[in-house]
Amino acid sequence: MSSRTNLRLLFCAILLGMLTLTVWASVHQPVWQWGGLHGPDAPWTLATLADAYAGFLTFYVFVLARERLFLARVGWLLAILLLGNMAMSAYMLIALWRLPQDAPLSDLLPRSLS
Numbered sequence: 001m002s003s004r005t006n007l008r009l010l011f012c013a014i015l016l017g018m019l020t021l022t023v024w025a026s027v028h029q030p031v032w033q034w035g036g037l038h039g040p041d042a043p044w045t046l047a048t049l050a051d052a053y054a055g056f057l058t059f060y061v062f063v064l065a066r067e068r069l070f071l072a073r074v075g076w077l078l079a080i081l082l083l084g085n086m087a088m089s090a091y092m093l094i095a096l097w098r099l100p101q102d103a104p105l106s107d108l109l110p111r112s113l114s
Contacts, residue, residue: 007061014054021047056080059088065110066095 025031025043034044063076079087095108 010061011058014057018047018051018054021050052084053081056084056088063091066108 025047028043029041031044034041060077060080063080064073067073067076076087076091079090099105099107
């Protein structure tokens, strides 16, 4: 299977999974009635957590395309899964600092994606 096909399958699975989870949570409780992390609010807590990790996975696909070293790929995966947006922001700041001052922002994209 090609990388393009794998990415299509991954993002279709994320979309369908998030749609399913959102409908499930909505059936149990309207989103505007969410009030906390325990009890009857658990469906929206799970939906929010799943949404965060779907976003982490989506960003990690970008990291995976940019990084060539296996250790860097594993390290950033662990950092993103454990630290979330803090790790993602750190990754982008490092990438931006490494970008030459006169380089266009499109140079942040791996050649295979740009």
